[in-house]
Amino acid sequence: xxxxxxxxxxxxxxxxxxxxxxxxxxxxxxxxxxxxxxxxxxxxxxxxxxxxxxxxxxxxxxxxxxxxxxxxxxxxxxxxxxxxxxxxxxxxxxxxxxxxxxxxxxxxxxxxxxxxxxxxxxxxxxxxxxxxxxxxxxxxxxxxxxxxxxxxxxxxxxxxxxxxxxxxxxxxxxxxxxxx
Amino acid sequence: xxxxxxxxxxxxxxxxxxxxxxxxxxxxxxxxxxxxxxxxxxxxxxxxxxxxxxxxxxxxxxxxxxxxxxxxxxxxxxxxxxxxxxxxxxxxxxxxxxxxxxxxxxxxxxxxxxxxxxxxxxxxxxxxxxxxxxxxxxxxxxxxxxxxxxxxxxxxxxxxxxxxxxxxxxxxxxxxxxxxxxxxxxxxxxxxxxxxxxxxxxxxxxxxxxxxxxxxxxxxxxxxxxxxxxxxxxxxxxxxxxxxxxxxxxxxxxxxxxxxxxxxxxxxxxxxxxx
Numbered sequence: 001x002x003x004x005x006x007x008x009x010x011x012x013x014x015x016x017x018x019x020x021x022x023x024x025x026x027x028x029x030x031x032x033x034x035x036x037x038x039x040x041x042x043x044x045x046x047x048x049x050x051x052x053x054x055x056x057x058x059x060x061x062x063x064x065x066x067x068x069x070x071x072x073x074x075x076x077x078x079x080x081x082x083x084x085x086x087x088x089x090x091x092x093x094x095x096x097x098x099x100x101x102x103x104x105x106x107x108x109x110x111x112x113x114x115x116x117x118x119x120x121x122x123x124x125x126x127x128x129x130x131x132x133x134x135x136x137x138x139x140x141x142x143x144x145x146x147x148x149x150x151x152x153x154x155x156x157x158x159x160x161x162x163x164x165x166x167x168x169x170x171x172x173x174x175x176x177x178x179x180x
Numbered sequence: 181x182x183x184x185x186x187x188x189x190x191x192x193x194x195x196x197x198x199x200x201x202x203x204x205x206x207x208x209x210x211x212x213x214x215x216x217x218x219x220x221x222x223x224x225x226x227x228x229x230x231x232x233x234x235x236x237x238x239x240x241x242x243x244x245x246x247x248x249x250x251x252x253x254x255x256x257x258x259x260x261x262x263x264x265x266x267x268x269x270x271x272x273x274x275x276x277x278x279x280x281x282x283x284x285x286x287x288x289x290x291x292x293x294x295x296x297x298x299x300x301x302x303x304x305x306x307x308x309x310x311x312x313x314x315x316x317x318x319x320x321x322x323x324x325x326x327x328x329x330x331x332x333x334x335x336x337x338x339x340x341x342x343x344x345x346x347x348x349x350x351x352x353x354x355x356x357x358x359x360x361x362x363x364x365x366x367x368x369x370x371x372x373x374x375x376x377x378x379x380x381x382x383x384x385x386x387x388x389x390x391x392x393x394x395x396x397x398x399x400x401x402x403x404x405x406x407x408x409x410x411x412x413x414x415x416x417x418x419x420x421x422x423x424x425x426x427x428x429x430x431x432x433x434x435x436x437x438x439x440x441x442x443x444x445x446x447x448x449x450x451x452x453x454x455x
Contacts, residue, residue, distance in 0.1 A: 031197040052205055059209020067242035077245040106196040112189040135190035171181040
């Protein structure tokens, strides 16, 4: 586990994919993004659908997409916002119940299903920062920038999310009430 | 410990993800780009006609990721069979988030069904469902992203194939629905929706009318399951290459005021491109 200071001030992540085309980003980032969205939405089919839709948007941007500084973050932000917009649109339709009940997992995830279920039980704002930090290796200031929220808010959600996750997974030794 | 398990999940799960066909995503992206360009050219033509200035999309900036939508309109609640408050609603005919949604405005007194509808038969304390069962007249409108059209009289269900029907395929299929007398008006709906459209007036024969409540005319992947009764005005609309069907129906002899409200709702229908 990284020290908190390192976490907060961590090195700038290289945006090695900047300037490359969509196919290259797809090869490097598709699987990562699906797993990240799976962690956030708790539904493997939905995650694949959202990430694919984000790539459709990237293709729709045409050559301008090569100007994006961090294509993986762009795609992730697009997928997360599409999820939020879609959820809002569908919340009153009867099928949302159907979708929630089914919530398919990634085939073969059995060894980690307990962690997936624990993530599903956290509030969305905690899930998002946990996924960005632990799945996408984003530092606090990067998460704050990506989500458009204050660093203090990221720290707080990360801390609460970690504590809640530890309780849900029975790792009570991990709970540190005094950490920022 | 739990943090390590989280990291392990993130790393190990990547191996479980299958790659989709990139060509398919590329084709969908190009289609979306084309639709956006057509929409921009259409907007520019309107502005130029008004004699103001010619607008062109010459942006070379990096594109912005999709943003969370502000919600200026109420999400249409679907078939809840409850009173709708007067206002503008956003209805989502397609599950594909890159395809347009529909804004429509309803006055007081309308009911939430697949699309808004209105009927008589109300008594104090009764539900809208009970009133509808007693009704002598009904008017209604809905907008569908059609993936299938009935090919048999009194067809109980119409499958949603997942394949979009073209504008002309849809016109032919609607014209040929068994059990209806069809009149095609190529100019019907002209100017009504801001897109090319064809009106097909469908009048059921007695057998079709008898089974209409339990039969389906259109297969869709969202707000389908429609038991459309009575005379139908079916507008097939070409929204920049995507085909939608706007259905207005009348059962019995609705008062003229209700027909006027129905016409007003139809006139308010607006197709909105996603962000």
